[in-house]
Amino acid sequence: MPVRCFYCRIDMDTAEQQFEAMLAALPWEERKQKALRYRFARDRILCVCGGLLTKYALNSCGADDLVISRTDLGKPYLKNKSELFFNLSHSGNIVMCAVSENEVGADTEEIGRYDENILKKFTPAERQRIIESSDRDREFFRMWTMKESYMKYRGMGLSLPLNSFSVAENEEIFCNTFFSVRKIGSNMMCICTEKEPQISWIEVGLSQLC
Numbered sequence: 001m002p003v004r005c006f007y008c009r010i011d012m013d014t015a016e017q018q019f020e021a022m023l024a025a026l027p028w029e030e031r032k033q034k035a036l037r038y039r040f041a042r043d044r045i046l047c048v049c050g051g052l053l054t055k056y057a058l059n060s061c062g063a064d065d066l067v068i069s070r071t072d073l074g075k076p077y078l079k080n081k082s083e084l085f086f087n088l089s090h091s092g093n094i095v096m097c098a099v100s101e102n103e104v105g106a107d108t109e110e111i112g113r114y115d116e117n118i119l120k121k122f123t124p125a126e127r128q129r130i131i132e133s134s135d136r137d138r139e140f141f142r143m144w145t146m147k148e149s150y151m152k153y154r155g156m157g158l159s160l161p162l163n164s165f166s167v168a169e170n171e172e173i174f175c176n177t178f179f180s181v182r183k184i185g186s187n188m189m190c191i192c193t194e195k196e197p198q199i200s201w202i203e204v205g206l207s208q209l210c
Contacts, residue, residue, distance in 0.1 A: 001100075002198035002199060003098055003099070003100045003193055003199045003200070004060070004099045004199075004200045004202060005096060005097075005199055005200065006053055006057040006098075007053075007094055007095065007096040007184065007189070007204065008049060008053050008094070008095050008203070008204045008206060008209065009094055009185060009203070010045065010046070010049055010093045010094070011206060012041075012045060012093060014206060015045045015049065018210075019041075019044070019048065022048050022049065022052060023036075025209070025210035026052060026055075027055055028066075031048075031051040032048075034047055035047035035051075046090045046095060049095045049209060050088050050089075050090045050095045050097070053088070053096070053097045053209060054086065054097045055209075056097075056204060056208065057086065057097040058078070060099075060202075061099045063078060065081075066078070067079040067080045073156055073157065073159060074157065075155035075157070076088075083101060084099060084100075085101070085102060085104050086098065086099045087104050087106040087149075087153075089107045089108045089148075090108065091109045091110045091187060092108075092109075092110030092186060094108055094185065094189070095108075096108050096189055098191050100193055102193055102194050103153055104153060104191060105148075105149040105150060105151070105152035105153025105154070105192040106149055106152065106189075106190070107145045107148035107149040107152060107189070108187050109141045109144055109145050109187065110187050111137055111141045111188055112141075114136055114140035114141070115140075118144070121161075121162040121163055122147075122162060123165075123166040123168065125168040125169065126166055126167065128168075138188070141188040142181055142188055145188045146179050146181065146192070147162060147167055148190070149190040149192035150165070150179075150192045152192070153177060153192040153193070167179070176194065177194055178195065178196045180193075180199050
């Protein structure tokens, strides 16, 4: 099975009107409570839509009994279907969920002005690459999604220091993992897998989620 990357572009006005119905459709009480703890409507919507997209993606790949657990470092996994791996990310108005038969990490970031404080935590080679780029913002977010997807692939998140590894030397492969980067709308999106991926990018409408 190729890596399947499901993504949804969310119209926030429509999602806000449908929020109660979407919240009720979430199969995980923990995520419902997490969504309701957010102060801002946008964050609540992204949290709920992320959960619904995860449900849609896993159902589409043959997983029906969705019992999700977490590793000691917090990476979610399917407890009762060990042959499927997934990873979720959201930013701006996009949520994405990658599903694979091998370990996978996914990240999306809305492209804006790059953050100098985060850039300082990159490796010297990565900083040089960004500074020399004709589009520093785009290059920063391309590398940021690569680094973040790798950290999520490893299941370590931000417990893995940003300057402990560099993705500047090769745009497609690092440390026996493979990257696929794509720009969709105003977002940069990246998938990191342990095998050279054949990736299907699948857009899902908001109305399909519940």
